Structure formats: C-alpha cells, structure tokens
Amino acid sequence: MDIVYYLVQNTLPVAVALLLVALGGMFSERSGVINIALEGIMLFGAYIGCLFVYFIEKNPIPAQVIFLLAMLIAALAGLIYSLLLSWAAINMKADQTIVGTALNMLVPAVILLFSKMFFMSDGVTTKTRFYIREVKGLSNIPVIGKLFFQNTYLSIYIGGLILIIATIVFYKTRFGLRLRACGEHPQAADSVGINVHRMRYAGVAISGILGGMGGFFYAVGVTDGNTNGHTGVAGFGFLALAVLIFGQWKPIQIMFAALFFAFLRTLAYSVALIPFLKSLNISQDYYKMLPYIATMIVLAFTSKRSRAPKAEGIPYDKGMR
Amino acid sequence: MLKRLNSVIKSKSFSAFTSALLAIFLGLIIGYIVMLCARPEKASAAFEKILFYGFTDLGNVLYFATPIMMTGLAVGFAFKMGLFNIGASGQYTMGMFFALLAGFYLDLPKGIHWLVCVLAGLIGGMLWGMIPGVFKALLNVNEVITSIMFNYIGTYLVDMLIKSSAKMYVPTTTRTAYLPASAQLPSLGVKNSSVNISIIIAICLAILLFVILHMTIFGYELKASGYNKHASKYAGMNGTKNIILTMIIAGGLAGLGGAFAILAPSTIAGSSQTYEPINVIAANGFNGIAVALLGNSSPIGVIFSSIFISHIQRGGSQTSILGFKPEIIDVVISIIIYFSAFSLIMKNAIGRIFTKLHHKKLESEQAGEKPHSSFVDPADEIKSDLKESVDMPNNNEVASDNNNNNNQEKNINNETYDDTNKDTDNKVKEKEV
Numbered sequence: 001m002d003i004v005y006y007l008v009q010n011t012l013p014v015a016v017a018l019l020l021v022a023l024g025g026m027f028s029e030r031s032g033v034i035n036i037a038l039e040g041i042m043l044f045g046a047y048i049g050c051l052f053v054y055f056i057e058k059n060p061i062p063a064q065v066i067f068l069l070a071m072l073i074a075a076l077a078g079l080i081y082s083l084l085l086s087w088a089a090i091n092m093k094a095d096q097t098i099v100g101t102a103l104n105m106l107v108p109a110v111i112l113l114f115s116k117m118f119f120m121s122d123g124v125t126t127k128t129r130f131y132i133r134e135v136k137g138l139s140n141i142p143v144i145g146k147l148f149f150q151n152t153y154l155s156i157y158i159g160g161l162i163l164i165i166a167t168i169v170f171y172k173t174r175f176g177l178r179l180r181a182c183g184e185h186p187q188a189a190d191s192v193g194i195n196v197h198r199m200r201y202a203g204v205a206i207s208g209i210l211g212g213m214g215g216f217f218y219a220v221g222v223t224d225g226n227t228n229g230h231t232g233v234a235g236f237g238f239l240a241l242a243v244l245i246f247g248q249w250k251p252i253q254i255m256f257a258a259l260f261f262a263f264l265r266t267l268a269y270s271v272a273l274i275p276f277l278k279s280l281n282i283s284q285d286y287y288k289m290l291p292y293i294a295t296m297i298v299l300a301f302t303s304k305r306s307r308a309p310k311a312e313g314i315p316y317d318k319g320m321r
Numbered sequence: 322m323l324k325r326l327n328s329v330i331k332s333k334s335f336s337a338f339t340s341a342l343l344a345i346f347l348g349l350i351i352g353y354i355v356m357l358c359a360r361p362e363k364a365s366a367a368f369e370k371i372l373f374y375g376f377t378d379l380g381n382v383l384y385f386a387t388p389i390m391m392t393g394l395a396v397g398f399a400f401k402m403g404l405f406n407i408g409a410s411g412q413y414t415m416g417m418f419f420a421l422l423a424g425f426y427l428d429l430p431k432g433i434h435w436l437v438c439v440l441a442g443l444i445g446g447m448l449w450g451m452i453p454g455v456f457k458a459l460l461n462v463n464e465v466i467t468s469i470m471f472n473y474i475g476t477y478l479v480d481m482l483i484k485s486s487a488k489m490y491v492p493t494t495t496r497t498a499y500l501p502a503s504a505q506l507p508s509l510g511v512k513n514s515s516v517n518i519s520i521i522i523a524i525c526l527a528i529l530l531f532v533i534l535h536m537t538i539f540g541y542e543l544k545a546s547g548y549n550k551h552a553s554k555y556a557g558m559n560g561t562k563n564i565i566l567t568m569i570i571a572g573g574l575a576g577l578g579g580a581f582a583i584l585a586p587s588t589i590a591g592s593s594q595t596y597e598p599i600n601v602i603a604a605n606g607f608n609g610i611a612v613a614l615l616g617n618s619s620p621i622g623v624i625f626s627s628i629f630i631s632h633i634q635r636g637g638s639q640t641s642i643l644g645f646k647p648e649i650i651d652v653v654i655s656i657i658i659y660f661s662a663f664s665l666i667m668k669n670a671i672g673r674i675f676t677k678l679h680h681k682k683l684e685s686e687q688a689g690e691k692p693h694s695s696f697v698d699p700a701d702e703i704k705s706d707l708k709e710s711v712d713m714p715n716n717n718e719v720a721s722d723n724n725n726n727n728n729q730e731k732n733i734n735n736e737t738y739d740d741t742n743k744d745t746d747n748k749v750k751e752k753e754v
Contacts, residue, residue: 036465084659094663097405097465098614102659105607109651116646117359229648230601238469245466285481292473295466296456303462 003274007266009151013221015262016159017042017214021240022247022254023166024210030170030249031203032183032196034313036100037085038211039237040107043227044081045212046219047111049074050227053126067130067154071216078212079205081107086204090197093315104237112229123228130154130220155217162210167251179203183309186316196316214240235292242295248307265291337617340664341626343671344615347664348657349633352649360644367640371650374639375632380514384585386631388413390523391578392609393627394530395450397618399571401534402563403547408453408468409575410606411475412446416576417583417603418479419445421497421596424504424584425489434503435584439522442580443573449475450572451565458564472602480598496597505586505594515593519581526574530620543567578605604651611654614661630654 021038028035035041049070056066085103088094115123135149148156170176181189182199190196218236219227243261247254268287271277277287329335352371356364375382392409399406423441427434453467484490489497506517534540545553546560554560582605587593612630616622637650660667 088659088663092663092666094666098610098662099659101407101607101610102655102662105655105658106652109648109655113355113359113646113648113652116648117644235469235473238466242466242470245463283481283485285477285484289474289477292470292477295470296462296474299462299466300456300460303460306461 005146005150006273007263007270008147010270011259011262011266012148012156013153013217014265015258016153016156017218017221017236018240018243018262019159019255019258020162020210020214020217021237022243022258023163023251024207024214025240025244026170026207026247026249026251026254027166027179027203027210028207029203029244029312030183030309031179031200032186032309032311032314032316033086033089033200033204034096034100035082035085035204035207035211036097036241037082037103037237038100038207038240039233039235040100040104041078041081041208041211042215042218042237042240043107043111043232045074045078045215046227046233047107047124047215048077049212049216050124050126050219050225053128053225054124057126057128063128063130064132064154066128067220071155071158071213074212074216075209076212078208078210078215080208082204082208082211085208086201089204089315090200093317096313096315108229108232110229111227115229121228122230123226125227126225128225130225153217153221155221158213159217162213163251163255166210170251175202180309182316183311186311187318187320190316190318200316211237239291239295242299245306245308246295246298246302248302249309261291261294264294334617334619334622336665336668337619337622340668341615341617341622341661343668344657344661344664345629347660348653351656352653355652356640356645356649363643363645367643367645367649370639370643371633371636371653374636378514378635380509380511380516382628382631382635383520384514384516385634386627387517387520387523387585388578388582388605389608389612389630390520390527390623390627391581392575392606393612393616393623394523394527394609394620395446395571395575395578396609397613397616397620397623398530398534398574399567400613400618401547402543402567403550404457404464404564404567404571406450406453406468406568406571406575407465407610408450408471408606409571409578409609410603411468411472412449412572412575413579413582413603413606413609414472414475414479415449415572416442416446416579417596418482418579419576420504420580420583421483421489421500424500425486425498429503431503434501435506438504438584439506439519439577439580442576442584444576446576446579447569447573450568450570450575454565454568454572457568458561464568472606476600476602480600483596483598490598497595499594500584504584506581506584508586515585515587517585519585523577523581524624526577527620527624530574534620539563539566575606575609578609579603608654611658611661614658 021042024041025035025038052070052073053066056069081103085096085099088099089096111123115121130153132152132154133150135152138149139145141149170180178189178194179199179202181194182196182203186196189199214236215233218233219225239261240258243254243257246260247257267274267277268284268290271282271284271287349368349371353364353368356367360367392413395409395412396406420438420442423438424434427437429437449471452471453464456462456467457464483497491498506519508515508517509520534544542553542558542563545556546558546563550560583593583596585593608630612623612627615626615629616624633653634647634650637653638647640649641647
C-alpha cells in the first residue's frame with residue numbers, strides 16, 4: 001500500500017504540469033491555432049519563474065508566497081512569449097508548425113546564452129523547497145489524506161482549481177462557445193459578428209498563461225527547481241500535445257490522459273522501489289522511453305477517430321469560402 | 322535581355338530567394354541587437370566575426386556544412402510532399418549509431434570499411450524515417466508528433482544501447498572508444514580542416530534529388546500530393562505508398578548525415594569518431610529545418626543555405642574570444658526560421674508599399690508632364706491582367722511536367738505568352754517614343 005501512496009504522491013505533481021499545458025493547448029487549438037510552441041512556452045515560463053525565485057529567495061518570505069508570486073510571473077512570461085506565436089499565426093498568416101518549431105528552438109538557445117554569459121552555468125537552480133510535508137488537519141483523513149495531503153505541492157490544488165475553472169469557461173460561458181466556434185468554422189463565426197482574430201488571440205494567450213504556469217510547476221515538482229537549456233522540459237510540451245490528442249480536445253478527458261502519462265513516467269523513475277519491476281532486471285533507461293512509446297501506441301489507436309478542431313492550423317482569411 | 326531578367330525576377334525561385342534574404346537579414350539584425358544588449362562594447366567586433374570569419378576557414382565551413390546539408394535535404398524533401406519531418410534529429414542519431422555499429426563490429430579492409438559504415442548509416446536512418454511514414458500513411462497519426470516522439474525514443478535507445486555495449490563504450494571517459502582508422506572517410510587534404518569526401522557525396526545527392534524531383538514520375542507524384550492531396554488521389558496516385566517512400570528517403574538522407582558526421586576524420590578532438598551518450602537530442606536535425614526553409618526546400622537551394630548556416634556557425638564559435646557564447650548563432654538561426662515562416666508574405670507586403678509609392682510617383686509625374694498618357698493606362702492594365710492569367714498555368718510546375726497532353730497545352734501557353742510579351746514590349750517602345 002505504501003507503494004501506491006508513493007506512486008500517487010509522485011504522479012500528481014507531474015500530472016498537474018501536463019494537465020495545465022494540455023489545457024492551454026486545448027484553448028489554443030479549439031480557437032484554431034496549432035500550438036507546437038508549448039514546449040518553448042513551458043521552458044520560458046519555467047526559466048523566468050525560477051529566475052524570479054533565485055533573486056527573491058534571499059529575502060525572508062514564506063516559501064508558499066514565493067511560489068504563488070513566481071507562478072504569476074511565469075504565467076506572465078508565457079503570455080508574453082505566446083504573443084510571438086499569435087502575431088505570426090494570426091496577423092501574418094504564417095505556417096503555425098514552423099513558427100512553433102522556431103519558438104521551441106529559440107528558448108533553449110536564449111537560456112544557454114544568457115546563463116552562460118551571466119551565471120557561468122547552463123541554467124538556474126533555486127534553493128527554496130516548495131515541498132509540503134503535510135496539510136494540517138486534512139492529512140489525517142484515512143486514505144484520502146495520505147493520497148492528496150501528504151508529501152505534495154501547492155501546485156496540485158491550483159491545478160485542480162484551474163481544471164474546474166477551465167471546464168466552466170469552456171462549456172458554460174459565451175466566451176467558450178465563441179472560442180470553439182472560431183476553431184470549427186471561423187467564417188460562420190465571423191458572419192454572426194464574432195471577432196475571429198481577437199478570439200484566436202485570446203485562445204493563444206490562455207495557452208501562454210497556462211503553458212508558463214505548467215512550466216514552472218514542472219520545474220518545481222519534477223526537476224526540483226533546476227531549469228537549464230540542455231534538457232529543457234524534456235519534451236513535456238510535446239507530451240502535452242499528445243495528451244491533448246488522447247484527451248480528444250476535451251478538458252475532463254485531458255485530465256485522465258495527463259494522469260495516465262504522468263503515472264507511466266513516475267513508474268519509469270521508480271522502478272527500483274517496486275519489487276515486481278525490479279525483479280525483471282531491465283535497465284532503467286528502457287523505462288525512460290516508456291511515456292514516449294506509450295504516446296505512440298495510444299495515438300496509433302486513437303488517431304483514426306480523432307476529432308480535431310476543423311479549422312485548426314488554417315489562417316483565417318475573410319475572403320475565403 | 323531585359324525580358325529575360327524580368328522573367329527571372331518574376332520567377333518563383335527568385336521570390337523565394339529574396340524572401341530568404343529578408344529572413345536572414347532580420348535574423349542577423351536581431352542577433353546583433355541581442356549582442357548589443359549583452360555586451361555593447363564588443364558587439365560590433367563579434368558581429369564582424371560572425372559575418373566574415375568563415376571566409377578564412379572555408380575547409381571547416383564545408384566540413385560542418387555536410388551534416389546539416391543532409392538533414393536539410395531530409396527535411397526539404399519531405400516538405401515537397403507536404404510532410405513536416407521534424408524527426409531528422411532521431412534519424413540522424415540512428416544513422417550515427419548504425420555507422421558506429423558497422424565501424425566497431427565489422428572488420429573490413431581499408432577502402433571498403435568506410436563505405437559499408439556509410440551504407441549502414443543510410444539503413445539506420447531509413448528505418449527510423451519509415452516509422453513516422455507508416456504511422457502517417459496507415460494510422461493517420463500526425464507526423465509532427467510521431468517524429469518528435471521518435472526523436473526522444475531514438476536518442477534514449479541509442480544512448481542505452483551504446484552504454485550496454487562493452488566493445489563501444491569506455492566508462493572511464495563516459496564516451497565511446499575512437500573508431501578504427503579504416504572506418505574514417507577519406508580526407509580531402511585541406512590543411513587545418515576536417516573537410517572530407519562526404520561533402521562531395523552530399524552535393525551529388527542533392528543534384529540527384531533535384532533530378533528525381535523534376536524528371537521522374539515519382540518526383541512528379543510527390544509534388545502533386547504535396548500541392549493537393551485529394552486531387553492527386555483522384556488522379557490515381559498511391560498516396561499511402563508515396564508517404565512511406567518519402568519518409569524512408571528523408572530518413573535515409575538524415576541517417577547519411579549522421580554517418581558523415583561520425584565517420585569524418587577529425588582535427589578537432591571529440592567532434593567526430595566518437596559519441597558521447599548524454600541523452601541530448603542532436604541539434605543538427607533542427608538546424609536542418611532552418612537549412613531547408615532557407616533553401617526553399619529545393620535540393621540546390623539547400624546546398625547554399627547549409628553552407629551559409631555553417632558559415633555563421635563558424636563565425637559564432639569565434640565570438641567566444643570576445644566573451645560571447647556560440648549559442649548566439651542558435652538564437653539567430655531560430656529567429657531566421659521564425660521569420661522565414663512568413664517572410665514571403667512580409668516581402669509581398671513591403672513590395673506592395675513600394676509599388677504603391679512608385680505608382681503614386683508615376684501618377685504625379687504623369688499628371689504633371691504628360692496629361693494624355695492616362696489615355697493609355699486602362700488598356701495597359703487589361704493587357705497586364707491578361708498576361709497574368711495566361712501566365713498562371715505556366716507557373717504551376719505540376720501541370721507542366723512529364724505529360725504529353727500538358728506539354729501541348731504548355732506549348733500553346735508559351736505561344737500566347739510570347740505574344741503578350743511582344744505586345745508589352747511594343748508598348749514599352751511606344752511609351753519610350
């Protein structure tokens with residue numbers, strides 16, 4: 001039973017990073033803009049967030065307050081960076097995949113350049129630990145207390161909150177409906193007076209905010225406050241895209257997909273602790289490939305009936321029929 | 322003469338060339354601004370190094386151009402089919418790994434060994450390129466996601482396999498042993514550089530690809546499905562087969578790039594002949610995207626763009642003397658990619674502003690000097706419209722390849738085209754008179 005607790009406690013911080021980024025991707029893609037740049041946005045958010053923590057942690061501020069502030073800074077960084085994508089994709093009608101690839105390549109290069117010139121290292125490492133050993137009062141509830149309120153991070157509660165908000169915004173508000181319309185048939189949306197460009201800007205901006213936050217959560221929950229230009233976020237932005245496809249562009253399904261991938265990853269990194277897997281005596285490196293291989297298998301089975309937004313990736317042109 | 326120049330300027334490839342120049346210009350300018358922000362007093366000297374250092378080290382420029390030329394061809398070739406092969410890195414790493422395998426495990430005489438290693442690299446890349454092709458063609462999985470995933474899988478797999486092989490891996494140096502001398506590519510003998518026979522092979526392959534794309538049925542079908550998937554399927558082309566075949570060829574090209582990189586005789590320690598498994602995705606694959614975009618995906622364009630990228634990379638590596646880091650070039654390259662995604666649109670927009678200004682100027686001149694010339698203008702416009710509409714099918718390469726019926730049409734088009742051209746020529750003369 002301890003192993004189950006351990007796995008769940010370690011899966012959740014990973015899952016929440018994937019969940020937020022994939023939700024961001026959902027807002028962007030359902031508005032009609034393919035966001036390959038999620039990886040770059042994540043890394044940018046993670047780096048700026050960690051940089052903020054690095055400079056502020058000398059002051060006597062409670063760790064969780066720093067966490068919240070850094071999260072907001074990371075979200076802002078992601079938002080600003082995502083503007084590069086929305087400007088190119090919406091105003092300049094550029095090829096969204098190529099722009100996304102360029103943005104993904106730009107961030108590690110900038111981080112390496114900046115860190116090497118000013119820190120003499122590949123990235124930034126923070127000292128503050130945001131780890132919460134137990135939440136007072138709730139950690140003693142049987143089972144649930146151990147699963148969700150011990151050895152955890154603030155990020156998972158924020159992630160849960162954002163999932164609820166995102167679902168409501170997406171399905172129960174006028175904005176959500178309009179956003180979805182722009183991804184399916186922008187001409188029709190335009191004909192009833194919806195500003196397609198503004199909706200798409202909003203979609204990409206939300207993906208920037210959530211992507212930046214997700215990146216910071218990744219840096220805190222997965223790499224213990226280290227962000228560097230070499231490993232970056234280890235393809236999590238792309239995994240989030242796979243989560244998005246696996247989750248069929250729908251928030252609740254995305255949550256389950258994120259949990260699934262995060263669980264596989266946690267499993268891969270805790271092979272030594274699980275007697276059954278340890279007895280198989282397979283090198284741990286094999287398990288590191290597991291999330292990626294699982295992605296491929298899952299996509300192979302789900303892509304045939306995938307329901308991608310219809311107008312995804314096509315720049316909106318008023319004159320086109 | 323003027324007419325020919327005019328047709329060159331109006332051609333598609335010239336417009337691709339100028340928009341690539343625009344992207345490069347913007348990339349370099351922003352790179353310069355970044356350097357100015359980082360270290361203002363040294364920025365100009367460093368920028369000069371980036372632009373001109375490569376000319377003093379041509380051998381190494383060509384040496385480092387070879388792998389990215391191959392990955393550029395791999396990305397560009399798939400682009401022609403409408404596939405975005407972002408997985409050149411994985412294919413490159415696989416090619417490298419297969420070449421290493423052949424280098425360490427086969428014991429062949431000098432002269433044959435390196436050839437076998439190169440072929441092994443080709444096969445490795447082909448295998449890794451085939452997978453996204455199969456996923457795309459048979460299972461309808463987006464090739465971008467597949468090839469990214471297989472970048473990671475390939476890198477981890479290769480690193481792990483190398484670490485578990487006692488014959489290749491030397492734990493004390495955390496890298497592989499050096500390849501036997503027989504597996505080295507023959508050097509071209511340029512002093513102080515590692516330039517070797519692979520650059521010649523790469524250029525020959527680029528020319529071969531050009532021939533395949535422009536003179537074979539396969540190349541025609543490939544471009545046709547790139548332009549319009551549904552139309553080509555309707556015309557009876559086997560899209561499934563072509564997708565897989567394209568990805569196999571693209572993978573093979575990237576794999577060759579990996580083999581060329583690892584098998585090169587090295588004058589710079591550690592740059593070739595040995596591999597360090599550190600779980601990092603090969604950067605040369607991503608640089609291939611920049612190369613392909615700058616070269617407009619044309620094999621001939623890729624030759625020049627790869628040499629250009631390698632040129633600024635060499636210059637960038639020299640900026641470390643002035644306190645900068647070589648990563649500045651990666652920044653420049655990614656900005657170039659960013660702008661090349663829409664430089665054509667941007668260039669047209671700029672062009673439109675200029676022609677507008679030009680027209681205004683002309684109009685004001687005409688209004689001032691020759692009031693009667695406005696009389697000629699409407700007819701002029703109609704004729705130029707006519708010319709454009711006749712011109713269009715001619716521009717479309719697909720419509721005028723390989724096909725007898727189309728050839729006849731093309732001839733007719735050419736005739737009318739010539740006629741209108743004569744007309745416009747006459748008109749020019751009239752105006753001059």
